[in-house]
Amino acid sequence: MSTNLKKRVTDIGPPHYEQFLPPIIKENYGKWKYHYFMRAGVMVHVGESGDQLYTVRAASPRLCSVHTIRFFADLADEFCDGYLRFTSRNNVEFLLSDESKVEPLIERLAKEGFPVGGFGNSISNPVHTQGWIHCHSAASDASGVVKALMDDLFEYFAEPKLPAKLRLAFACCLNMCGAVHCSDIAILGVHRRIPEINNETIRAQCEIPTTVASCPTGAIRPTTVNGTKSVEVIEEQCMFCANCYTVCPSMTLNDPEMDGLSIWVGGKVSNARTEPKFSKLAIPYIPNNPPRWPEVVEAVRNIVEVYAAGAQKFERLGEWIERIGWPKFFELTGIEFTKYHIDDFSHAGETFKRSLHFRQ
């Protein structure tokens, strides 16, 4: 190690959170009593002390420029002594002690295009990933699809008018960064053709045994092309997961015509009422159609509306489907049921219907 390195400060970890907490939170830390929703986008926490904390939640595009962050900082200074936070779903939250400042803050936010909402039984900010903005693996754009979706579903962010929370998530490939696999509705980028092997670069870029081992279905075989060691993919065994590509850059799956999106429904994370569940396949494939992906938007809105019309209070999307049964879900949404909906991976048999319990 260079002497230079020794002087470097490392391993200091993040700053301690305490210095960023507003006084009202420090005083009521661990001593909150209950909360209520004051209006859309505003919730109030009441302390044992009687103190009231007003949280104003605004949508953020997640991909924020320094200007926007500074704008948030300015608002925080003006309305709440400089304190703010972000949520686990990328919303920004302003922490006010003074009720009278709530409405003015909301107005200012609205003026700059940052609407409030997302509390209670609403669609909050979708969890999403990098897409064509940054990731090499992406089968679609993340920010673009999310923007198109939320423009359309905006009413459900602005007003908590659903039967329960509805969590949207987007991931641009099967790596599923985020918690896409347990979302009420998840949109997932998919590849659909086998890896294209670059026989020129593979020797330099990839370890052949690691590459062969990376395939969950054993579809990759070592081979020799023009005297160079390479690999080949058994077409029938490939399900386009791109795991090989993760370990070997010379096996690309991106394809303008074949890539696209799939839609998954009924997952949840909370333990409230029912146990956490995975999302299940609703629509196997929708082509990429930037910049507004209208087919995706329409498909999601359809599911949201059918759910909103049919579910009982407190019923998450997956709980509603389990009550009415999957056949009814397909019937009500008009989504076609195909062989792709039938699992054929390792625990597939566990998903077959092994009883008479279905509606005739």
Add this chain to the structure above:
Amino acid sequence: MSTNLKKRVTDIGPPHYEQFLPPIIKENYGKWKYHYFMRAGVMVHVGESGDQLYTVRAASPRLCSVHTIRFFADLADEFCDGYLRFTSRNNVEFLLSDESKVEPLIERLAKEGFPVGGFGNSISNPVHTQGWIHCHSAASDASGVVKALMDDLFEYFAEPKLPAKLRLAFACCLNMCGAVHCSDIAILGVHRRIPEINNETIRAQCEIPTTVASCPTGAIRPTTVNGTKSVEVIEEQCMFCANCYTVCPSMTLNDPEMDGLSIWVGGKVSNARTEPKFSKLAIPYIPNNPPRWPEVVEAVRNIVEVYAAGAQKFERLGEWIERIGWPKFFELTGIEFTKYHIDDFSHAGETFKRSLHFRQ
């Protein structure tokens, strides 16, 4: 084929059932209206015609000598014009049109040691298998354990006093002849040491590749012993299923000290209320202790009694456990929970607790 063979009568199939149906059944076939239980061991079917059919059900040892079958035939002649049947659980049923003959029949049966019962919320005749009476694969005796059990649990056959039906089943090895894997309580013979390989006979008796392929865990490897082709078993990978033995008689698992019984609970077959379920492991091992297997009898009685005391009306054993939770089942029965209870076969992960839904 020999000319001899040509004269032989073959492929005639079983006799048509119709010739064995009593007139009352022929007349009311498909036109029964409802049934009720007259007393323990007697049920009455009422036809749309108003006809009443009295069925008297008696226990049978399943393993019947021709004398006993003739005795049943005599009773049928005497009490119901020669008509009788057996049930899917090996009981014998007499089909009477004349109510006044019911009690006299029951008396005669009792006198010869064939008690009536098994209807409604009772323990009916256990489904069981061959055991040491006939099968090469048996890790225990079937008829003996069943006899010992039912002597002890007899009261539950004689009187329908349980919350719901309780189905007992016994299989003497992991082949599980019967429907042991979906029984309220199943007793299952288990081997616990790796196959002993007879290197003398294996060449003649077994196909080495088939034998190697038979092992679900890949524990068998071809090898050469003293110049002869044979196989060896990787001890850590063997879970004693005896599948190799089924295809290769030279790999025996029977062992006086290691063989014994395991107990499985909470399975069901009917779709009533809840979907059919597999039985789950309760007690991994109890040694063979003929002729009366007291430890097995005690263990089963304990489970039956704890269930009978705790379950609600109509709740099958498995439904009761699912309501109270598995931790409570182990607590109430005092059965020790061990690592063996945790699945480690192919879908093991599906049985882990993946939520906070348990009692603290």
Add this chain to the structure above:
Amino acid sequence: MSEKELKTPLVDELEEGPWPSFVKEIKSLDNPKAKDLLGVLERSYRDKVGHWKHGGLVGVMGYGGGVIGRYNDLPDEFPEVAAFHTLRVNHPAGWFYTSDVLRKLCDVWEEHGSGLTNMHGSTGDIIFLGCSTEELEPTFKKLTELGFDLGGSGSCLRTPSCCNGMARCEWACYDTMALTYDLTMEYQDELHRPPFPYKFKFKMAGCANDCVASIARADMSIIGTWKDEIRIDADAVKEYAEAGDLDILVDVVSRCPTKCMSWDGQELLIDDADCVKCMHCINAMPKALAPGKDRGATILVGSKAPIIGGALLSSVMVPFLKMEPPYEDLKELVDALWELWGEHGKNRERIGEFIQRIGLGNFLDQIGLDPTPEMIAQPRANPYIFYELDDEDEYEDDED
């Protein structure tokens, strides 16, 4: 075997007790086979180990099934049971008999074998327990003269069996005994001459109570059900309410899996569109409720015991099928299944395992059935989808 050696103190203990004793059954037969069997059993009780060896290839001429060969490993001590095979005799559907036919069966078996039986075996056959190799053929001859035939074993169709259905049950949604007889006769060849990669079992139950455990132990489970409304006899409901044994709200309504029932103390209502035909309410109030009139069966496929890949329950293949002779649709389905599995199934691979291996979706494609959501408990959760992009592309399974 000398008198002295025949003492069986351990086994004798099982003569006592209220439950019928199989030991008494064996002892009641004063023949050498039964005596030696008892001796062998006593030895097993003493040694804690079985004394039977792997069966060889024994059978009756022209049949590949119906007999289980069995030899003893103490032939010198117990020569009478040195060869002690079983015959599986195909029972009459529903296990109905007359005293007359039973006596004749007894006569045959007393003459040619041990006189011991199982009434019945777990698959449903009449089991003739203990036949020497020489007596197999004569026994078979007598049986066919009596109108009986052997059942299945090995990689054959196994003896189909059923609940007693319409014969004695008000809930049978189709005629289980008629179908059982029909299929048994239709597939005699498959029953007697092993045509499959492994065994294949049919079991027919008249309703979802499944009194023949078909969903747990049949490669094809045919279970009665209905499409229309549960029939309610309002007066009989009142009777139950008044009798007081049953708390209709707690015991019936609240146990309905889909909560599609309601009861206000006066009227019982069922939202039949939401009913999953589980049978519970009908079971609880047989006099008041009955299955609808638009009846048929659900066809499920694939259950089995654990060997090799783990136990399976059958899964839905056809949600609803009318069950009327000559059962053409059903037989077409059976033929399609057998053809595909027969060609591509591995040795000792049950059809349920085969379907899991090649994928239910592919399986449906191959047999020409459309996938429907009733076939699954839930759609896939994993994103590993084998998209097929070229419609010309034929599915190809791996045949290792």
Add this chain to the structure above:
Amino acid sequence: MSEKELKTPLVDELEEGPWPSFVKEIKSLDNPKAKDLLGVLERSYRDKVGHWKHGGLVGVMGYGGGVIGRYNDLPDEFPEVAAFHTLRVNHPAGWFYTSDVLRKLCDVWEEHGSGLTNMHGSTGDIIFLGCSTEELEPTFKKLTELGFDLGGSGSCLRTPSCCNGMARCEWACYDTMALTYDLTMEYQDELHRPPFPYKFKFKMAGCANDCVASIARADMSIIGTWKDEIRIDADAVKEYAEAGDLDILVDVVSRCPTKCMSWDGQELLIDDADCVKCMHCINAMPKALAPGKDRGATILVGSKAPIIGGALLSSVMVPFLKMEPPYEDLKELVDALWELWGEHGKNRERIGEFIQRIGLGNFLDQIGLDPTPEMIAQPRANPYIFYELDDEDEYEDDED
């Protein structure tokens, strides 16, 4: 890049609409990096394909994680984003900030990078999006001066994150932020220098609502719970009943998963012994109900996304643990897990997959925890038990 080429008609369409526009964000930055990024994105929208290549091994000195290398495949056209790495900056627990510190972060990033961020990444980090290779080290230096450090990437511990817990929630059963800070500091080395077979994530949630989705995406999920009675404020219950928004019977009592509640219109009763702490009733009536006072957490292990063997949810490892500094029991467990997995885990095998491979029972043996029924949804149904007969026999996993 000429003005002409910088037209981005497709992407521009995403400036419209009520939802905040990421395109506006990018455009608001009048710098060359942002411009080229927009150009690349427009190309992707036109081509329907991404233009990023696999990252190389870039980072800051002495760290094996915290930076994701990223190169463009059109470097001639878009030279400013030819190398466009991201820095993962470890956020303060709970994502609380002052305006002051945010401005300082912005200043650093405006000076050294694109000025684009994610607030935040899915793991929780502040993402600085778009850094050239040369600027990595200077950016890092400025960050540490500001008191910030990098988060994890690669086969490191990943940045732990948590719900805001006691800071702003009445339900937090332990101090999630304190624990997150503590673990982050304790394991700085593991966070910065890849010690594992694959990534490892901690996520802390204060209660079973799991507002940080920890059960779905953390190798160790630490979720608050309690052992004693739910606290009921009877007056507040009445308030809810009277307010009428809530039908206590339908919306609360009947949705309780164990049906351990009752409500007669006057009094709400809970049989706490039967409560599974699902939070539903408390969620529905926050003013009337509250978690008990004997609080701690359930430790679950193993969730992850689908790669390679399929997605997993975390499963219970310790049903209940008090959560008090210095969290010795917890750290002992963590160390034991890491040691075993570190030694025997395969390359790219998450701990959840590792446990499934070697068997949870064996895993518990190895880390010295007793099995308890709370760890499983149900005992095994298959009879394939690896009986261990010799206590001296040490478990040996296969290390292929």
